[in-house]
Amino acid sequence: MSSPHDLSNEITFHPEHASGTGRIWRVFWILSVLTIIELALGYLLYAKHGQWSYTPVITTKIVIGLLTLAKAYYIVSVFMHLGDEIRNFIMTIIIPLILFVWFIIAFLADGESWKNLKNTDGHSRPDATKTEQHVTPALHQGEKP
Amino acid sequence: MSTTSIPAGTKWWAGGRSPFNASYGKIMMWYFLMSDAFTFGAFLISYGTIRFSVNHWADPNQVFNAFPFAGHANLPLAFVSLMTFILIFSSVTMVLAVHEGHKMNRKGVEKYMIFTILGGLAFLGCQAWEWTHMITGDHTVLVDGVLKTMGTTVTGNPWGVYADPSAVTTALQNTPDANLASIVHSFNHNAHTADMSRSEMISSIQTAIQNSSLHITTPGPIAFGGYFFGITGFHGFHVFSGVVINIIMYLKTRLGHFDQRGHYEMIEKAGLYWHFVDLVWVFVFLCFYLV
Structure with missing residues (x-):
């Protein structure tokens, strides 16, 4: 039987492949548990809809986002075996993707800014939606509590 | 880039070793x-x-x-x-x-x-x-003073805020019969709307609104x-x-x-x-x- 080690002579050394599947199944359970926690938080947002103020809602959403990043780490590092590659190669993938941190901050802030400019006609009048928010639920017809 | 003097069949990546230790x-x-x-x-x-x-x-x-x-x-x-x-x-x-x-x-x-x-x-x-x-979903939406059913497509969707009840009452009187029939069908699939009069359909819709089996929204973003x-x-x-x-x-x-x-x-x-x-x-x- 031929060995997988004659894959290609440009490979200097081969990472050790685990003989068992324990690590794969462990990551499967981690991903499942993280997804279940995300869903539980999603249901919490649904149950508290209209009751929670801005701060607990945005905090829950940020926690769900961080759990998603944790899932992404496990998928990329273990399932895609990027964690087994050499460091220089990992860096050529990860460093460009760090640009996303700035993209997300800049674009979402810009979206928020458009909304404020529209609601205030370019800061020429007070933002009506800011004061209306307290009475809006009363307008909802047939809404479940 | 110079394209001269490259022997045919040169295996560019098979010479030495990959700097990233991968193929x-x-x-x-x-x-x-x-x-x-x-x-x-x-x-x-x-x-x-x-x-x-x-x-x-x-x-x-x-x-x-x-x-x-x-x-x-x-x-x-x-x-x-x-x-x-x-x-x-x-x-x-x-x-x-x-x-x-x-x-x-x-x-x-x-x-x-x-x-x-x-x-x-x-x-x-x-x-x-x-x-x-x-x-293909049929959700009732208040658009331009009349009610109509709408699904989610790239040109529109029913996911706006809940419509003002008094505006809905006015809109019901202006809504064409065909729209009323499709609204009744949206919450009662077995309704024989062909046999129903306009006022029967309107009262059926008003009952559905009151018992929360029908929610009327405005168009979404x-x-x-x-x-x-x-x-x-x-x-x-x-x-x-x-x-x-x-x-x-x-x-x-x-x-x-x-x-x-x-x-x-x-x-x-x-x-x-x-x-x-x-x-x-x-x-x-x-x-x-x-x-």
Whole structure:
């Protein structure tokens, strides 16, 4: 039987492949548990809809986002075996993707800014939606509590 | 760049050693996936920017609350959870196929590739059901002073705020009979609207509003449909091409091509693509369904 080690002579050394599947199944359970926690938080947002103020809602959403990043780490590092590659190669993938941190901050802030400019006609009048928010639920017809 | 004096058949990547200790194909698959991540990232960030720029956005728990064969039951997040677990599980069977490939176990690779392909097809089936349900859904919306039923498409959707009850009462009198009939059908599929008079249909609708079996909204942000169908469609197309690639890999495994080659690295490369599809879904799930 031929060995997988004659894959290609440009490979200097081969990472050790685990003989068992324990690590794969462990990551499967981690991903499942993280997804279940995300869903539980999603249901919490649904149950508290209209009751929670801005701060607990945005905090829950940020926690769900961080759990998603944790899932992404496990998928990329273990399932895609990027964690087994050499460091220089990992860096050529990860460093460009760090640009996303700035993209997300800049674009979402810009979206928020458009909304404020529209609601205030370019800061020429007070933002009506800011004061209306307290009475809006009363307008909802047939809404479940 | 000079193209002179390159001997035919020069193997550029087979000379010395790869500075990244990985084969050309695998490195290029990674860089392709990185560029694809930028494409999906641009889509999702554009969606986030528009969503942040409006006062009201569609509430995912209201939009995605249906489950096959569950009728009008309100089950937020249920169906998309099923889709998520299907994709996570098919990612596990894919990594098990790669694992069997390292051990040069052809039967094992074949078995897990079949499971992975079935998982991909199950996901596509779920997405087809979800899209059909959303496009053909009939939700009652107050538009231009009249009521009408509307599904979710790229040109409009019913996911706005709840309509003002007094405006609804006025609109009911101005709504054409054909619209009234389709509204009655939306909450009572067995209604014989052809036999009902206009006032019977109006009183039926008013009763449904009072007992909360009918909610009337205003039209939602138009961008919602375009972003939802655009991004989940682009992801679904990736799943579809992943299934096609996996079927080709399964056939090549069965034909013994990788045993002849002496390694199963093609399964690893197909696996990278398949895991990427799962990775993108994790973010689509976050941006469209969870928050």
